[in-house]
Amino acid sequence: MRLRHIAGAEQTVADCVYVVGDPQDRKGCWNRVFGNDHPIRMEIGMGKGKFLMEMARQDPLINYVGVELYSSVLLKAIQKQEEEKLSNVRFLCVDALRLGEIFAGGETERIYLNFSDPWPKDRHAKRRLTSPRFLAVYEGILVPDGKLEFKTDNRPLFEYSLDVLAGEGWEIEMQTFDLHRSPYAAGNILTEYEEKFSSEGKQICKLVASRPKKE
Numbered sequence: 759m760r761l762r763h764i765a766g767a768e769q770t771v772a773d774c775v776y777v778v779g780d781p782q783d784r785k786g787c788w789n790r791v792f793g794n795d796h797p798i799r800m801e802i803g804m805g806k807g808k809f810l811m812e813m814a815r816q817d818p819l820i821n822y823v824g825v826e827l828y829s830s831v832l833l834k835a836i837q838k839q840e841e842e843k844l845s846n847v848r849f850l851c852v853d854a855l856r857l858g859e860i861f862a863g864g865e866t867e868r869i870y871l872n873f874s875d876p877w878p879k880d881r882h883a884k885r886r887l888t889s890p891r892f893l894a895v896y897e898g899i900l901v902p903d904g905k906l907e908f909k910t911d912n913r914p915l916f917e918y919s920l921d922v923l924a925g926e927g928w929e930i931e932m933q934t935f936d937l938h939r940s941p942y943a944a945g946n947i948l949t950e951y952e953e954k955f956s957s958e959g960k961q962i963c964k965l966v967a968s969r970p971k972k973e
């Protein structure tokens with residue numbers, strides 16, 4: 759994703775009541791952040807937040823955490839949330855690699871990865887959000903039957919992710935190389951990137967995987 763520097767973005771993020779500051783202090787007590795015991799789902803690399811906010815509108819009894827690395831990207835989501843004030847939405851401006859410091863084991867029910875950056879060069883493979891070191895973080899914070907949902911237009915990244923997930927012991931529960939023309943299309947919520955790529959005629963791949971079962 760091409761990034762623009764936006765003056766004041768970091769301060770706006772720091773000042774926003776919906777962005778959780780010092781998030782490592784919330785580890786094990788996220789129910790206090792939301793003021794209830796509802797399950798937590800998160801989108802990692804949420805971009806401008808269209809998908810996350812629509813999920814939150816549809817499921818008020820689920821808490822949604824949007825994770826985004828860049829404050830300049832998070833700004834748009836913050837603007838929308840400050841207008842709408844959805845009580846079940848919070849944001850984190852952190853690298854997903856840090857999520858194990860921020861959530862205790864079993865504190866998250868489901869993780870969404872939507873149109874994650876593909877990092878096509880082999881030497882950058884470890885930056886992919888479906889690489890083994892990220893999967894280990896997700897495994898550490900998900901409930902025992904927790905799920906990872908992944909959508910992308912990038913077929914090589916999708917095939918790489920299927921291989922890595924299987925290799926790391928995740929069970930692939932569903933997969934399709936053409937989501938919008940599959941039985942799984944019903945109820946699908948489009949992300950910003952999904953809208954753009956599908957309007958260009960690109961096929962969208964989707965998988966759902968469940969966390970490795972420990973003996």
Ligand SMILES: C[S@@+](CC[C@H](N)C(=O)[O-])C[C@H]1O[C@@H](n2cnc3c(N)ncnc32)[C@H](O)[C@@H]1O
Pocket residue numbers: 759802803804805806825826827828831852853854855871872873874875949950951952
């Ligand atoms: C291509 S955009 C997709 C945005 C949105 N999910 C969508 O589908 O429209 C990928 C996003 O992931 C974020 N991202 C990349 N690596 C990340 C990481 N390690 N931790 C958190 N966010 C990350 C990027 O900053 C970018 O906003």
